Amino acid sequence: MITFDNYVPSIYINGRWKSASSRKKTPVRNPATWDILTHVSYGDEVDTKNAIEAAGEAKEGWASLSPRKRSNILYRAYQLMEENAERIAAVLTMEQGKPLREAKGEIKSAASFLLWYAEEANRLYGEWIPSSIESKRLSVIPQPVGVVGAITPWNFPASMITRKVAPALAAGCTVVLKPASETPLTAIEIVKILEKAGVPDGVVNLVTGNSAKIGDALLHHEAVRLITFTGSTEVGKHLMRESADQVKKLSLELGGHAPIIIFADADLEKAAEMTLASKFRNSGQTCICANRVYVEDKIWDNFKKVLVEKVEAMRLGDGLGDDVDMGPLINEGATEKVHEQVKDAVAKGAEVACGGNIWEGTDKGHYYLPTVLSDVRNDMLVMKEETFGPILPLQSFTSEEEAIRAANDSEYGLAAYFFTKNLDRSVRVAEKLDYGIIGINDVFPAVAEAPFGGIKQSGIGKEGGHHGIHEYVELKYISMGIEN
Template identity: 65%
Template sequence: MSLIDKVTQSIYIDGEWLKVDEAHSDIIYNPAILEPLTTISAGGEAETKKAISAAHRAFKSWGSMSGRKRSRILYKAHELMLADAERLGEILTMEQGKPLKEAIGEVKGAAGFLLWYAEEASRSYGEWLPSSVRSKRMIVMPQPVGVVGAITPWNFPSSMITRKLGPALAAGCTVVLKPAPETPLSAIEIVKIFEQAGMPPGVVNLVTGDAEAIGQEMLSNKHVRHITFTGSTAVGKYLMRESADQVKKLSLELGGHAPIIIFEDADLDKAVSLSLASKFRNNGQTCICANRVYVHESVAETFQTKLQKQVETLKVGNGLEEDTDLGPLINAQAKDKVQTHLDDAMQKGADIVCGGDTAEQPDSYFMSPTVLAGVTDDMRIMREETFGPIMPIQIFSDEQAVIEKANDTDYGLAAYFFTENTSRAIRVSEALDYGIIGVNDVFPAVPEAPFGGVKQSGTGKEGGHHGMDEFLEKKLVSLGIES
């Protein structure tokens, strides 16, 4: 029996799965073997409008439900997701390409967001404000925003969904979900889990298909009060412009160009292993992975030698194979971009330390993990987000100068550095202009902590109690009383 059916129902509105219309359908491919996985519905404006209407109707009862009742459903969904993590991981690997061990880890992490927000659902506290006027009493009352349009990316097709839907649902909002066109299957499975957990009809709705048409209906429909999006900065700017007429709330987690700084007092073995893990996790297709590596001149040779030895052991292949470390890139466009960055660096004088070739067959989406030395600031790889398995290394000698280089970008999502000096840890953390700082750590995304960038890397936070605040309005109730 096949893990995935030939035809998969992918539009879920008001508690009902719609049949796939052959005239309006999309084929989903496995990027590792370039073969079809299944056919899904290609929805558009009409389906999105119906989904928004269903979410709007469901909001009155879901939003007024006690946090404790919402918590039970989210907790049940968490349990179901954990119990099915291996199967869900296989589906994720087949549609996205990442190694199975990474995929199962992502599914378990996604379940963790449901657990965290199951716990937070009962904790949307209000305030009683001391009044400066004797005849007034003032209450700040938190209330859910309303219908949320959630637009999620292909690089983390499970965890990005629960990181958005967990807090939205815990706060009392209803949701219309649009997953990435490349990876809808994980979204379908998560919605099935919500359904199995007892989610009332209309609270969670799913529309796959025409990204532009679905997004435009979310932007123009007055019932959508909040849009949460993870993706490129260019699309984030578009959402900001198009939502301005209705002044919708926005949570935007956009592009990154993360630096990693290796200071002379760093634990080099830790710095090497974690820098490698950051850069090559998900084949470099993460918004917070290491894009620029700055190494102090006194340890540069040792760092590079240790790094090369570890990178050369990495295996590229089908994510379902047990010993695979890097899967394919998501599609041909992604591979072309990475190759363009590599070609530009080589033309401008960079040296290949290891890798640099196209792995496997040339018409595949595989690329070898690559380390570059001798990179300069005019290279595209040092100015733009690569989203692929290339690690450029630049040598520095001065702390203040390297901080200025690290900050010299329009992005501000994540930055990392390695040091064993406590004073430097505080000093550099304060100086780096990023929303997330990792000190001897490259895995900052956990359910209990806020995640989000500054500058052109977005607005708003996901994770922690901060993530639920994004989906709550604070209403002031001013009571006039007889004094």
């Protein structure tokens, strides 16, 4: 069992662990038990300014290192994360709540981004352009943006950090990291790994604390040239507005409302298992999890029966416990939001096929029963608002065109899924769904080697793949006149 001191310094600037300049502290709680795990530093704009200045001073030295040297450091960080996976996963579960096996999977994913961008650091190519003028030679070279402000969420407190920090470091950028206030301990573990791997002082800096003050300091400091953020669409819009005065680059991975379409020719057992896995992973607190399920009317009764049986068999509890399928929600507000969506749906005519209430299996923690709603309508909140909780609404359809139209009826455009054995349909539907990520008979599309990002109000930019590193560079065009 991992234990913590009563206070853990959580601000890391220029290679030194520090307390907040204000000396303020804040508790970190376990959402499964409400117990206080420890206290961490509660930083503000002063600490953020110091971190930005450290990153600014370190950027030239880091950018001037050969890509191979940066690659070696990232590869060492990957090795250290693999070696320390058990500990970091336990820390993650204790402060975030997800089952330990899910946490271990996230650490594996987080490590994969360190490995991928250790490799990509050596492949950030420029371009030679054949000139139309004999006396000119034309080329394009990528150069690091500079100081990056990285703001990460609590639902994936490890992988969302490495998915941003790894490509930034590979490209030659320096970083000021602001993790979610709910999950600072995982961020501390990752920064310690980067420190041990040999990242020079000032290249990666960590500031925990007041989200508004830290965010504003990142937005308004001229040295910060890129803000990369994963979180709500509302906050993403705020970042866009506030960064406009300095025309900062933005990479935003925002909200989602992912549909899943189950066609009659699908493997129903597999479709039900994967729909359940998508929806209830991390207690439904993921941006790409199933939020709406459209079931072809021919298989409505069978699919609903299979799905409900599987959901009712799920086991809730502390993520550190054995055989736990679903842990708690992150806080009381999350539980209240989920219950409000259920009550709204029921009031408007939806049927609660299973779940539909706060779990009474414990007197501690923020738990909600995994819930299936059937006969939902489009005017219900659950069909419009991102849920971020364990509610799965079902709606029937009669034709492919109807299903596509319903799936696309959202301001979000992050991820969409469908199940079918028909190859022609696979191509047609994938091309017509207005989403940045499409899963065909697959609900786990996020991997280090592929681009991840949405369209519409789900964000701008891509993370992952060779595409992801390009968010952290500027292209410099060079035109050179020569004598022939």
